[in-house]
Amino acid sequence: MSESTAPGTVRLTVGQALVRFLSVQYSERDGVEQRLFAGVMGILGHGNVAGVGQALLQNQVDPAPGEQPLRLYQARNEQNMVHTAVGYARTTDRLQTFACVASIGPGSTNMLTGAALATIDRIPVLLLPADTFATRAADPVLQQLENEQSGEASVNDVFRPVSRFFDRVHRPEQLPASLLAAMRVLTDPAETGAVTIALPQDVQAEAHDWPVALFRRRVWHVARPVPEPAALERAARLVREASRPLLVAGGGVVYSGASAALTALADATGIPVADTQAGKGAIAWDHPCAAGGVGATGSAAANALAAQADVVIGVGTRWTDFTTASRTAFGNPEVRFVNLNVKALDAAKHAGEMVVADARAGLEALTAALAGYRVPEDYTREVGELVADWVRVTDECYHRGHGPLPAQTEIFGALNELMGEEDVLVNAAGSMPGDLQALWRASSPLQYHLEYGYSCMGYEIPAAMGVKLARPGSEVVAVVGDGSYQMAPQEIATILAEGLKVVLVVLQNHGWASIGSLSESHGSQRFATEYRRRDERTGLLDGARLPVDLAANIRSYGVEVLEPASVEEFRAAYAAAAASVATTAIVVETDLYGPNPPSSSWWDVPVPEVSRLESTRRARAEYEDAKRDQRPYL
Numbered sequence: 001m002s003e004s005t006a007p008g009t010v011r012l013t014v015g016q017a018l019v020r021f022l023s024v025q026y027s028e029r030d031g032v033e034q035r036l037f038a039g040v041m042g043i044l045g046h047g048n049v050a051g052v053g054q055a056l057l058q059n060q061v062d063p064a065p066g067e068q069p070l071r072l073y074q075a076r077n078e079q080n081m082v083h084t085a086v087g088y089a090r091t092t093d094r095l096q097t098f099a100c101v102a103s104i105g106p107g108s109t110n111m112l113t114g115a116a117l118a119t120i121d122r123i124p125v126l127l128l129p130a131d132t133f134a135t136r137a138a139d140p141v142l143q144q145l146e147n148e149q150s151g152e153a154s155v156n157d158v159f160r161p162v163s164r165f166f167d168r169v170h171r172p173e174q175l176p177a178s179l180l181a182a183m184r185v186l187t188d189p190a191e192t193g194a195v196t197i198a199l200p201q202d203v204q205a206e207a208h209d210w211p212v213a214l215f216r217r218r219v220w221h222v223a224r225p226v227p228e229p230a231a232l233e234r235a236a237r238l239v240r241e242a243s244r245p246l247l248v249a250g251g252g253v254v255y256s257g258a259s260a261a262l263t264a265l266a267d268a269t270g271i272p273v274a275d276t277q278a279g280k281g282a283i284a285w286d287h288p289c290a291a292g293g294v295g296a297t298g299s300a301a302a303n304a305l306a307a308q309a310d311v312v313i314g315v316g317t318r319w320t321d322f323t324t325a326s327r328t329a330f331g332n333p334e335v336r337f338v339n340l341n342v343k344a345l346d347a348a349k350h351a352g353e354m355v356v357a358d359a360r361a362g363l364e365a366l367t368a369a370l371a372g373y374r375v376p377e378d379y380t381r382e383v384g385e386l387v388a389d390w391v392r393v394t395d396e397c398y399h400r401g402h403g404p405l406p407a408q409t410e411i412f413g414a415l416n417e418l419m420g421e422e423d424v425l426v427n428a429a430g431s432m433p434g435d436l437q438a439l440w441r442a443s444s445p446l447q448y449h450l451e452y453g454y455s456c457m458g459y460e461i462p463a464a465m466g467v468k469l470a471r472p473g474s475e476v477v478a479v480v481g482d483g484s485y486q487m488a489p490q491e492i493a494t495i496l497a498e499g500l501k502v503v504l505v506v507l508q509n510h511g512w513a514s515i516g517s518l519s520e521s522h523g524s525q526r527f528a529t530e531y532r533r534r535d536e537r538t539g540l541l542d543g544a545r546l547p548v549d550l551a552a553n554i555r556s557y558g559v560e561v562l563e564p565a566s567v568e569e570f571r572a573a574y575a576a577a578a579a580s581v582a583t584t585a586i587v588v589e590t591d592l593y594g595p596n597p598p599s600s601s602w603w604d605v606p607v608p609e610v611s612r613l614e615s616t617r618r619a620r621a622e623y624e625d626a627k628r629d630q631r632p633y634l
């Protein structure tokens, strides 16, 4: 029983107050309200089992009046639980997320990679690492960092640079201000990312008289900042002068729900639209203005347009090196940028004309400001021809009849044809993102869930769980390389515990197709990029392939595994997996050496300037050649 000691207050521990507060937070955009926290992902240890852990139990079995249920999902690895939260938050357009609770020490620092991913990808997650005693009564507690220069240093300090807000609650009185600041950052589209509140284990259990008002239902309004009229006018003037404009749609278009506004701008002006990994599907692939992926792994169509564009309109994009092909994609010496972004940091990139605004509000305003403008007819014709060429290339990659093992592009072709518009493909790392960026025909942004800000191996399976929690009616397909799989298979157990159904497609090529080909083209002879035994004669890992049986590994979780040996069999396996009500895995052997889609671009990966190896010297010469096209956009 909680007892009030003063009128208008309620006596709870810090852990209990935290949980009760989180349970009544809501977000709102366009008049629709939803719970800000769909639940809590967690792993308990001595740092939180009796503090926040007790509070979560109390929330489930004996909630206070008005307290909402906040279900605890028991994860297997703390990094994974942040990925699950990100998968969920991204699928809900950043309007909802999870809180992640971890024990002190390794439990907490395991979340670090997830925190970096969330902040880099601009996705809201609340991280609640436990921390060492504020009173220092029992120091050094198990897993405590001791630092002779600082009595207050803790391993959790590593979260500071990767968090958009960081706090440590040493005293109960600090909690309300800390929580309010955290909620504001989580729901601010320009600032959002990982938010970390470290909770010393003694403080979690400490009681305090909290004002009842702390626990009232609170709605955080997610803003749609409108463009400043003068900025809009400057941007529109620049676009009106353009004869070869190109729009690049990034994740911001998706999170803002601006697909219709983007399509309307393309319809009205004829400006071709290329997309980034996070923006794919923002315009349907078969819209006459859709040019496909741009940059290092882009389509030849979008890259040809980029090479000659005179004005590039970036909407909701961070302009990563993949999108700009390490600043070689936009080849017109006079090229100018217009950047529509809710975040000034991004709007200012490439000396762009800055329009700091919500993507939807900004696109609508830009369409109005461009009334009467249309790209020249020749340009429209050229776009159509380039895109038609790429449609043929994609068809070839999707149906090339490669053997004896299929090329992974054929597996993607089958999935692209078999998956419905509401189904979601999840992927993050390896050679797959590049092929998908070049080829995938997305009808909606929902269908294409690529994590490519951090490109984190191991994201796929836990993120698929988050996507499935957000979209129970969709088929969620995690496409996982054998390398990625071995990084983080554990959350299959959590998926099963929750009775969720996802489809796992594991592409087994016994190594890293991605880094292997990068290594070869950059003079490093595929060194240490396959999974092989050490050969004592060479001293290298170039012995026999390892007999690790990933299908058996997945079966050991109690999951049905299908092992198709051809593209035809893969199609049948996918149909069976889709028809099943249970999580099903398809493990398919693919050719480590491709073939992959033809490249029309470059990526800056430096090659040693001096070397005893001939392969490296040759690669260095090519590197220097390519590097000449790189330039700052000023």
Ligand SMILES: Cc1ncc(C[n+]2csc(CCOP(=O)(O)OP(=O)(O)O)c2C)c(N)n1
Pocket: 429, 430, 431, 432, 454, 455, 456, 457, 458, 480, 481, 482, 483, 484, 485, 487, 509, 511, 512, 513, 514, 515
């Ligand atoms: C956590 C993490 N470690 C390392 C890397 C660097 N890296 C990128 S792709 C890759 C290999 C991926 O192998 P696999 O999943 O089998 O995909 P494939 O390249 O074979 O398509 C590595 C090591 C990364 N992206 N993430």
Ligand SMILES: [Mg+2]
Pocket: 430, 481, 482, 483, 507, 508, 509, 510, 511, 512, 513
């Ligand atoms: Mg592989």
